[in-house]
Amino acid sequence: MTVLIKGAGVAGLAAAFELSRRGIAVEVLDAAETVGTGASSYAGGMIAPYCEREAADEAVLTLGLSAADWWEEAAPGEVFRRGTLVIAAGRDSGELDRFAARTGGYEWVGGNTIGELEPDLAGRFDRALFFPEEAHLDPRKAMAGLYAALIERGVRFHLGSTDLPSDTSFSAVVECTGAAAIATTRGLRGVRGEMLFLETSEISLSRPVRLLHPRHPLYIVPRDNHRFMVGATMIETDDDGPITARSVMEFLNAAYAVHPAFGEARVVEMGVGVRPAFADNLPRVLDRDDGFAIAGMYRHGFLLAPAMARQLAEKLCGADRPPFSPNSSFRQGATQ
């Protein structure tokens, strides 16, 4: 049997990996010329299930705990397990207590430890929360690595195309079209996220840093080549137009508060992505007439795509059964 995956973003590629490792032939279709061109390419890439728990359901923590292991296996060498550092300006120090009350898996650290973890932040903050179990990756590199691994496994890609490959009949179709599914999926809405890339060699960070603020929380994720991803807003709209001046101002202001050297950084890229979300902001594997859909990844694409891909694979294969016999159609397979 062959499964067609529509969409080569983080959900589609994770699904392709989970299915192909179970011996299912997979083809991937995407209108874009390369993989990961949607919201995936603007993701923070933080594998931060504990921090996300601050404003997310318990399920985000439980489903996300194994994500770092999954990415390490799917894209070896791309995962950095250095934890997350959560800081606040002195006058917003109460935000740290609030954040601590909503999360777990952290250690309180003082100025000395902050300086040991991130020497460039030494002396700037008196206390912080350190989440040692968390990890991060560069979404673009991780997607490229995953793409290469899938090619190696024999997954066929049809990029730059909207037509179904005519030479194969598919026993199931899995829709992983991200924001494009908003128009056709009941209950799905768009949540706009804006981000920018700064480049400076004046400072370096080893791990994602989250700056708490009552109104403009922000995170800075270090990338290669002295780059820093700064994000991200959460705006209730499916407008994917360019970033607003206000958001840029807030980002730069907050980044400057983390370290004044960001004031001299170059702004090398700005981006906007629309994250599809259900009312509870949790993703789902949906049943469709011709197969399934993975929908509503919200801001948790890299954190929860592995869990969704696994759920999909279990639905397709049946938890205790071998994959479909090669000749059975999808529907027969589902009702065996």
Place this chain on the structure above:
Amino acid sequence: MLTLYGQELGSRMLLGTSRYPSPAILADAVRQAGTEVVTVSLRRETAGGRQGGAFFELIRELGVRVLPNTAGCYTVSEAVLTAKMAREVFGTNWIKLEVIGHHDTLQPDVFGLVEAARILAGEGFEVFPYTTDDLVVAERLVDAGCKVLMPWCAPIGSAMGPQNIAALRSMRAHFPDVPLIVDAGIGRPSHATTVMELGYDAVLLNTAVAGAGNPALMAAAFAKAIDAGRAAFEAGMLEPRDMAVPSTPIIGKAVFS
């Protein structure tokens, strides 16, 4: 019964819709509180002037009255324009008017507020101004056509609770017939009870509920606290005394023997 611009409301709790963990949790909080009015910020949710789409649909599906606000406006013209957009999007003349004077504290620009209130009232809006506890500003707002006043009790989002009880008392005494809603600064249910005991007509909350560990449960707690404060005000409370006063007569007790 609370009456705001001719609308009778059973609940004295108004709830903001920002920064909940999810729209589903927001909906749950609205249900748990039994709130009948929610505020919606038009500005951040409509980047590019589009109509907020799905999120506004979710708000409409709550089945409660929407009080759009002009959050994030720093000038009179911005606030007036946002109010007009809100009227189109939500089909209501109600507008919570915010003109922010200070980026950091979000303290209202009371001069711009009065001017914007006058313009909007002249265009048929029913204005709910977010103001300080300053009596003269309040008088100007009433002159400008506001039939409801919404003073802060502490800076927005600060969760400090009432910082100037004397000013709140004085405002209540000066405007016995104007519905007064404490907007901003409430952190916990006891704060809400305190201002309701002062005779305030209602409380508007957002962060205290949205930022709670369990927003729906906190919404329910606030609803009870607001009802308790109101009932206490209506029942009439004892004033504190300097000396103990026993609740049973002491004549004939052993103390005199």
